Amino acid sequence: MLLSKIKGKRVAIGIIGLGYVGLPLAIEIAKNGYKVLGIDIDIDKINYLNEGISYIDGVTNEDLKYLIKNKLLMVTTDSTILKTVDCIIICVPTPIDEYKVPNTSYIENSIKEISKNFHRNMLVVLESTTYPGTTEELLLPNLKASGLQPGKDFHLAYSAERMDPGNKEYNVKNTTKVVGGVTDNCTKMAAAFYKNTIGCDVYKVSSPKVAEMCKILENTYRNINIALANEMAIICDKIGIDIWEVIDAAETKPYGFQSFYPGPGVGGHCIPVDPLYLMWKAREYDYHTRLIGISDEINSSMPDFVLEKTIKILNRVNKPLKGAKILMVGVAYKQDIDDIRESPALKVLERLEKEGAIVEYYDPFVPQFRWKSKMYKSKDLAIDKIKEKDIVIITTAHTKMEYNKIVENAQIVFDTKNVTKNMENNRENIIKL
Ligand SMILES: NC(=O)c1ccc[n+]([C@@H]2O[C@H](COP(=O)([O-])OP(=O)(O)OC[C@H]3O[C@@H](n4cnc5c(N)ncnc54)[C@H](O)[C@@H]3O)[C@@H](O)[C@H]2O)c1
Structure with missing residues (x-):
């Protein structure tokens, strides 16, 4: 048997x-x-x-x-x-x-x-x-x-x-x-x-249906809560509030709140994709899954938000995006892994290049990758490479990275992941999402 x-x-x-x-x-x-x-x-x-x-x-x-x-x-x-x-x-x-x-x-x-x-x-x-x-x-x-x-x-x-x-x-x-x-x-x-x-x-x-739905629920829960954090980040940016400080404060509540964080979007083979499987299936039952649709829309718009904010940041120092030298730090879809599937960093990269920026990237987990038939190779995190850039954009929160070295040498750091949170000096060249 x-x-x-x-x-x-x-x-x-x-x-x-x-x-x-x-x-x-x-x-x-x-x-x-x-x-x-x-x-x-x-x-x-x-x-x-x-x-x-x-x-x-x-x-x-x-x-x-x-x-x-x-x-x-x-x-x-x-x-x-x-x-x-x-x-x-x-x-x-x-x-x-x-x-x-x-x-x-x-x-x-x-x-x-x-x-x-x-x-x-x-x-x-x-x-x-x-x-x-x-x-x-x-x-x-x-x-x-x-x-x-x-x-x-x-x-x-x-x-x-x-x-x-x-x-x-x-x-x-x-x-x-x-x-x-x-x-x-x-x-x-x-x-x-x-x-x-x-x-x-x-x-x-x-039944298998319950088990299948359970997995979709878990990942839709994450997708929607990340979309909420992203929407909050957009509103906070408009009002002039630090979203990261808001989340830290909300975390002090011992019940009824779980932290999710904003960023340049959502990536990977699961979180951005799985809810869309349910969305598609729901149509068979004449039901339009509104929350999933809206959260997909918000998360998918985040690379554009990063692009717009980069333009504004450069504007303040009289630099047009066209011709600007940019170092992107992190292309993996999340920290400490080498997976770039659906990575929002790539969408940011694509948008920056389309507007004429000269973009290089550094990611110790992703030495090279092909994106839309173009090959990219990671640069070293050399001091002169950091210094020569008009802006460094941090798009993945890899741990054990030399963030101090980046902040000490970069003209401007646009930190979309709050990796500079615990830096001793509140340095003026850091701008957060
Ligand atoms: N990656 C994750 O973190 C994760 C987590 C939980 C669930 N999942 C789910 O698990 C599934 C697999 O994801 P993954 O990340 O391992 O994908 P993957 O692309 O890394 O691996 C899938 C493998 O299947 C192989 N393959 C495709 N068709 C095949 C066939 N007919 N016969 C034999 N091999 C075939 C591919 O060559 C590939 O190596 C997906 O449904 C994903 O949503 C992934």
Whole structure:
């Protein structure tokens, strides 16, 4: 039986998609003594992994080499290997297209591969973030087409990954997994899978829809509260109030308030994207999700706000933006990670360049990147490089950065993340969002 095989570590586990979510998960499960087969369509990633080179922060080369050498982890582009596994976890991307419409093609392609290699007693869990209904509408019909019955002949569930990249306190082991299966048996099997393979707490819900919606709620909550902080920052700027001081003051209330902070926008593969999955789904029910629409509008407008404020700041020293020399500090979408997906810093960069500014960037986590077919390379944080710039714009709050060096040498620092908060002198060359 599958349950006893899971408990006895005799299951083979297939993980589809070895990115920010799938690779750390594969490593964690393999480290616990389970045999993991990782599948990815990106041959470069597979080659790196087979050479023992990790491309994900937090996954060490040592762990990778050990697991590959001892055959606890095998990686391939060949999806026919799925035939040999008992449990499949899907960790593929769920982006939106240029019209902000969900792109579920990665999930659909995964399910096609699973269907071709599907067999009795399999457990399939979708971890990708998606709109409520995906598991039952996209996955279930394909698997049922085999003639097998869910909860009896196979198990199907949804359980979102809740990882927070760069978070040193919470990880897959100490974050509760919310699990919802298409039948009670499916929920129990998926719950047993996570309890045994990861050792995390599991919270069972009545259906995949509830589990899918739970993940969307969590990320919509963040998106909307960040939009509120951004709107407050815009109003404070107009009135001439320091938003950061306001938030510090509000934080003294011991209940009923949780701090969120403004910035140049929201980035990453989750917070700006996931609420739009729900927005799209809601239209099927003739409902327009107003809060999500407005918060997306506010967050998306923040790069323009940064652009306008940069123009005003330069204006005060008689400098036009056109031809101005600018150093942007940080292009990752959040602190201490190398991920630039949906990064608002890139949108700021694009707008500055469009207006004729000469922009260089510094980000120790992102040595280089390609953005709209142009290659960018990080500069060193050399004193002469800082001094020669008309303005330095801090767009990501990486910790352990030489902010003192920046502030001491820059003509003007436009700090969109409040990283200069604890600087000893209230220096006049710092302007905050
Ligand atoms: N990154 C995060 O912080 C985070 C956190 C929680 C949830 N999520 C969700 O997890 C999912 C995955 O996100 P990610 O950040 O790991 O994405 P990612 O782009 O880093 O990784 C996805 C991987 O899937 C591979 N892939 C795509 N189609 C495939 C297929 N048919 N077969 C095999 N491999 C395939 C890609 O090549 C890529 O390596 C998304 O739904 C995301 O919303 C992400």
